[in-house]
Each structure stands twice: as structure tokens, then as C-alpha cells.
Amino acid sequence: MDETALEIDPRNxxxxxxxDGEHGAYWAEHAATYNASVARYQPALIAAIGxxxxxxxxxxxxxxxxxxxDVVRSTPGATVVGVDLSAAQLEVARHQAGGLPVTFEQADAQVHDFGTHAFDVxxxxxxxxxxxxxTMAFANLAGATRPGGRLVMLVWRGIEDNEWLREFFGAIGRVxxxxxxxxxxxxxxxxxxxDRVREVLHGAGWTGVNFTAEDELLCFGPDADSATTFIVGQMRWLFEKLDDVGKRQAEANLHDVMAAHAGEDGVLLGSGAWIVTARR
Ligand SMILES: C[S@@+](CC[C@H](N)C(=O)[O-])C[C@H]1O[C@@H](n2cnc3c(N)ncnc32)[C@H](O)[C@@H]1O
Structure with a gap:
């Protein structure tokens, strides 16, 4: 897709x-670390996609x-299209895909014209x-799904179920x-x-909305040093609000959190997600 022609909702x-800037570039550079961090969710998500x-x-x-x-690899005969705003991450995706029947496009899924009933899932x-x-985004996705098609998405539950975000925001929040x-x-x-998700999805044309709670440990790296470096980079938007002294203190606080959760299997913190499913 020609990037200059990228159509987005102006609100996005x-x-x-x-x-599509520095944040996405960081994610692209550290894709393997992110993939490893959420790896424990992958089997349940792939099974739910079915x-x-x-x-x-x-x-x-x-x-x-x-x-x-992973979906295209585990399902011979299926085809997958991936869309994202981040050109840097899409480059990584294309490189990883090799000759598999999967294509990647830069698009704002809230408004992109995917074609009517172009997808089953x-x-x-x-x-x-x-x-x-x-509501606009999920209605756009509903329009792209054939009648009877499925929506399957992994999203985070609240902060009370997500030790990692509670601890990381807490460490930075002390500064x-x-x-x-x-x-x-x-x-x-x-x-x-x-309640909010049900309302949004019903308003957007989805039915049979269902929530399955999944709880998994996230792994942020093999040791406290690497885990701290990974999260300082990922949360740079917060660190940028601090002066040098504040940055050093917040980083030291984060390192304490990582050290407290470091063990033989790496730096592990608890997390909770929904696998939300719905039908068109
Ligand atoms: C937390 S990352 C998850 C990336 C990927 N699904 C994974 O698990 O590795 C969220 C992604 O959503 C993308 N994103 C955010 N808003 C979007 C939109 N309106 N249309 C398409 N992608 C969007 C971001 O560019 C980012 O790559």
C-alpha cells in the first residue's frame, strides 16, 4: 500500500x-521480546480463533x-491479512512471513475499506x-465479515487483574x-x-458476545537488567515527562520490581486477559 495514500480517521x-513513529519502531526492534512476553497466551488464543x-x-x-x-502456519489452506498502523512493525512481519499465504498492509482498521464480507474471522x-x-471501528470490522463469521480478540482485563501494569505504573508513579x-x-x-464491550459490539452489529478469562504470567526477560531496559524503552512516553534525576529514580524503582520477580524462568509478573468472542 502507498503510505502517502493511507486513509485514517482524523481522530486517530x-x-x-x-x-507509526518512535513507539512503533521500538516495538519492531523488540518484537521477539514482546512475543516471548505474551507467549503463554498464544495456545488459548489460537484455539479460540479455531x-x-x-x-x-x-x-x-x-x-x-x-x-x-502462527495462525496461517497451523492452518493449511487458510489465508491471513494483517493490518497495522506501524510501518516498522509491518516490515518485521513481512520478513518473518517468508512465503506463507499471509500479507500485511498499513491501514487504520477503524475506517479502512476491507471489502464487504471479505473475511470469515x-x-x-x-x-x-x-x-x-x-463502535465505528467494530462496525467497520463487522461489515468486512461474512454473516456467521467470528470475532476473537485478546484484550487486557482491569488493573486489579494485571500485576505487571500495577507494579510498573506504581514504580514510575512513585516519581x-x-x-x-x-x-x-x-x-x-x-x-x-x-458491559462496555458488550454495548460497543452489539451497537456495531455483533451478537453472541462471550468473555473467557485467561490468567498467565508475562515474561519480561531473563533477568532484572534486561527486563528493566525493555520496559523503560516501551514506557518511554512516561519517562519523557521526567527530568534526569526522576528518570534515574523511576528506573531504579522499576529495577527493584524486576529483581523482586526474577527467578529461574526469567522475570515473571501476573496478568489477566479476556478472550472476547462474538458472531456476525
Ligand atoms: C499492543 S500492540 C499489539 C501488536 C500485535 N497484535 C502483537 O500482539 O504483537 C497494538 C498494535 O495495534 C496497532 N493499532 C493501533 N490502532 C490501530 C488502528 N486504528 N488500526 C490498525 N492498527 C492499530 C498498533 O500500531 C500496534 O501495533
């Missing part, structure tokens, strides 16, 4: 700047493409939480007082409230 301009031979699957907010690639691993207009990201705005908790 900030999201595009972030994900892709069948000849099905057409759309991976929304596919990032560097691991879900799309809409899938996503934490890629649907950043839309500025949830930079802040409220956790709200549940009604784009961000990690935007699809954490089942």
Missing part, C-alpha cells in the same frame, strides 16, 4: 503518530505479525484497544504521580469492562 492522527482450511482471517493491529503467522492479540471510536489509564479511552484497559 495521534495514535498514528505514536505507532481457524479452518480455506478460511480468510484478518489480524487487526497485527504489529510484527506473530499471531497472523476477525482476530487480534491486544491490537483493538486503541481505536478512538470503538511521577499519575492515575492508571482510564477504562473508557484508548489504551490497555479500553476493552476491560465486559
Amino acid at each position: 492522527a495521534g495514535v498514528l503518530r505514536e505507532w 481457524a479452518q482450511s480455506a478460511e480468510r482471517i484478518l489480524d487487526v493491529g497485527c504489529g510484527s505479525g506473530e499471531l497472523a503467522i 476477525i482476530a487480534s492479540r491486544t491490537g483493538t484497544m486503541f481505536f478512538t471510536d470503538m 511521577l504521580p499519575m492515575a492508571p489509564p482510564p477504562a473508557n479511552a484508548p489504551g490497555p484497559f479500553s476493552l476491560s469492562d465486559p
Whole structure:
């Protein structure tokens, strides 16, 4: 796709700047570390997607493409399209895909014209939480899904179920007082409230909305040093608000958290997600 022709909802301009800028580039550079961090969720998510031979699957907010690639690899005859805002991550995805029947495009899934009933399944691993207009985005995805088709997405539950975010925001928050990201705005908790998600999906043309709670450990690296470096980079948008002294203190606090959770299997913190499923 010609990047100059990228059509986005103007309300997603900030999201595009972030994900198609330095933040997305960081994710691209550290794709393997991110994939390893959420690896324990992958079997349940792939089973819930339940892709069948000849099905057409759309991976929304596919990032560097691991879900799309794992699905196509495990389902001979299926084809997958991955869309994301981040050109840097899409480059990684294309490189990883080799000759598999999976393609990757830069697109704003909230408004992109996918074609009517172009897919049997809409899938996503934490890629649907950043839309500025949830109902518009999920209606657009519904229009791209054949009648009877499926939506399967992994999203984070609330902060009370996510030790990793509680601990990381807590460590930085001792230097930079802040409220956790709200549940009604784009961000990690935007699809954490089942009532809100049900309302959005019903309003967007989906039915049979179902939530399965999954709880897994996330692994942030083999030791406290590498885990701290990974999260300092990923949360640079918070560190940028601090002066040098504050940055050093927040980094030291994070390192303490990582050290407290480091063990033989690496730095492990608890997390909780929903696998949300729905039908067209
Ligand atoms: C937390 S990352 C997850 C990436 C990937 N699904 C994975 O599991 O590795 C969220 C992704 O959603 C993408 N994203 C955010 N808003 C989007 C939009 N409106 N359309 C397409 N992708 C979007 C971001 O660029 C980012 O790569």
C-alpha cells in the first residue's frame, strides 16, 4: 500500500503518530521480546480463533505479525491479512512471513475499506484497544465479515487483574504521580469492562458476545537488567515527562520490581486477559 495514500480517521492522527513513529519502531526492534512476553497466551488464543482450511482471517493491529503467522502456519489452506498502523512493525512481519499465504498492509482498521464480507474471522492479540471510536471501528470490522463469521480478540482485563501494569505504573508513579489509564479511552484497559464491550459490539452489529478469562504470567526477560531496559524503552512516553534525576529514580524503582520477580524462568509478573468472542 502507498503510505502517502493511507486513509485514517482524523481522530486517530495521534495514535498514528505514536505507532507509526518512535513507539512503533521500538516495538519492531523488540518484537521477539514482546512475543516471548505474551507467549503463554498464544495456545488459548489460537484455539479460540479455531481457524479452518480455506478460511480468510484478518489480524487487526497485527504489529510484527506473530499471531497472523502462527495462525496461517497451523492452518493449511487458510489465508491471513494483517493490518497495522506501524510501518516498522509491518516490515518485521513481512520478513518473518517468508512465503506463507499471509500479507500485511498499513491501514487504520477503524475506517479502512476491507471489502464487504471479505473475511470469515476477525482476530487480534491486544491490537483493538486503541481505536478512538470503538463502535465505528467494530462496525467497520463487522461489515468486512461474512454473516456467521467470528470475532476473537485478546484484550487486557482491569488493573486489579494485571500485576505487571500495577507494579510498573506504581514504580514510575512513585516519581511521577499519575492515575492508571482510564477504562473508557484508548489504551490497555479500553476493552476491560465486559458491559462496555458488550454495548460497543452489539451497537456495531455483533451478537453472541462471550468473555473467557485467561490468567498467565508475562515474561519480561531473563533477568532484572534486561527486563528493566525493555520496559523503560516501551514506557518511554512516561519517562519523557521526567527530568534526569526522576528518570534515574523511576528506573531504579522499576529495577527493584524486576529483581523482586526474577527467578529461574526469567522475570515473571501476573496478568489477566479476556478472550472476547462474538458472531456476525
Ligand atoms: C499492543 S500492540 C499489539 C501488536 C500485535 N497484535 C502483537 O500482539 O504483537 C497494538 C498494535 O495495534 C496497532 N493499532 C493501533 N490502532 C490501530 C488502528 N486504528 N488500526 C490498525 N492498527 C492499530 C498498533 O500500531 C500496534 O501495533
